[in-house]
Amino acid sequence: MKKLIFIVLAVLFMTFPAFWGSARETSAAEPIKIGAILDFTGPVADLGPKFKAGIELALEEAGYKVAGREIKLIVEDGATDVTVALDKFKKLADKDQVHICIGPLMGDAHLAIAPYAAEKKVLITSLINGMFETIKYKTYLIYPTTVDAQTYPFGQYTFQKLGYKTMITVGANYAGKIGYTNGVKKGFEDAGGKVLQQLWPPVGAPDYSPFISAIKKADVVMYALEGPGPVSRFIYQYRQAGLKMPMVTITQDGDYTPEALKELGDIALGIKGEASYSWQINTPVNKKFVKAIKAKTGKVPSCSEQNAYTLTKVILAGLKVTNGDDSFSKLWPAVLKLKMDTPQGPLSFASEGVAITDVYVTEAQKKDGEYVLSPPLYTVKAVRDWRLPK
Secondary structure (H helix, E strand, O other): OHHHHHHHHHHHHHHHHHHHHHHHHHHHHOOEEEEEEEOOOOOOOOOHHHHHHHHHHHHHHOOOEEOOEEEEEEEEEOOOOHHHHHHHHHHHHHHOOOOEEEOOOOHHHHHHHHHHHHHHOOEEEOOOOEOHHHHHHOOEEEOOOEHHHHHHHHHHHHHHOOOOOEEEEEEOOOHHHHHHHHHHHHHHHHHOOEEEEEEOOOOOOOOOHHHHOOOOOOOEEEEEOOOHHHHHHHHHHHHHOOOOOOEEEOOHHHHOOHHHHHHHHHHHEOOEEEEOOOOOOOOHHHHHHHHHHHHHHOOOOOHHHHHHHHHHHHHHHHHHHOOOOOOHHHHHHHHHOOOEEOOOOEEEEOOOOEEEEEEEEEEEEEEOOEEEEOOOOEEEEEEOOOOOOO
16 A cells, blocks of 8 residues: 555656646746727827827737737727726726736826726726826836826926916816826926916817916916817917917827827917927937837827837836736836836836836927927926925
8 A cells, every 4th residue: 555655646746847837838828918998989089099009019029929928919998988998997807817908098097997906906007197196006107207297397497498477277177187287387386487277178178269268368378188189179269269378288299199280280380398209309219119100100109109119118028027927916016127218218117106207398390391299399307206205
């Protein structure tokens, strides 16, 4: 009997490594699932395809593979709606079992999703900035930075460099643009200026005339609306109303797409704005990216393509460090240690998951008969949210 038991144990011992080696190979062969919640319908539907192109380009460059594992991209339409975005995230986390999600865009959706993402241990990213309130969940990669930290330096620039002393703000009434607008306000007033009035049109407003007619007199009007369509509509109606006060704006790189600039023409010229990116940044890594995205889409990129591309590259770089382990406990700390040279500029992360990047001032220009977003006119280096621990 003892001899029989010994033989059985010996057989198990010899086959045990092979068994677990086979299990490891099976696990390694399983694809890494990356979810993406992008908007293909609703007020910012024009941005969805741009984000998707950026994600796809990064994955195409990697051959849809990292650390020997295939990558499967699962894209959902957030429909520019908080409830829809939350439902789509739950589907990705629960049914598809993703551990990584890129997007959604809107700040309200970030706030709604963050607790569930933390519960499910899903690494989730913003697309164009993120809400400071989400950092307590320690699950969000906020890029290029928080909404108000992104625009705070531009508020200072408007007072210190442009010389305006009083300001009116017109901001779309949802969490993201409220944060952007109040970041400008804080920077402007901390520098010594005064915001006299704040107006909050609803998301998707078909007519800005009631808000434009309510604008008081000031040195400058700052508008912060939810995408190229609303921005174009606001500028047209502002000009048609005969208002002469100069304007400035934020997220200019996302709003001044080639399509929007072509439509706006001369009326967009000279409006300075905050931007996280310009396709005319003169670095080798950006030139390579611009060439690749033009080959893919036929157009020069806005921050939408660049942000989605860089966020995907960040995820891929993190997965290389973890040797393809996409579990939150491995991937999150790996990503936070990254230092990367991106088309947007140098990139690193604070321990809370907030990116540290440069911020630019740009404007619309006419070049060789075409309307384009300018190269950076002014750069603020390594912007870090002032509320983060040093």
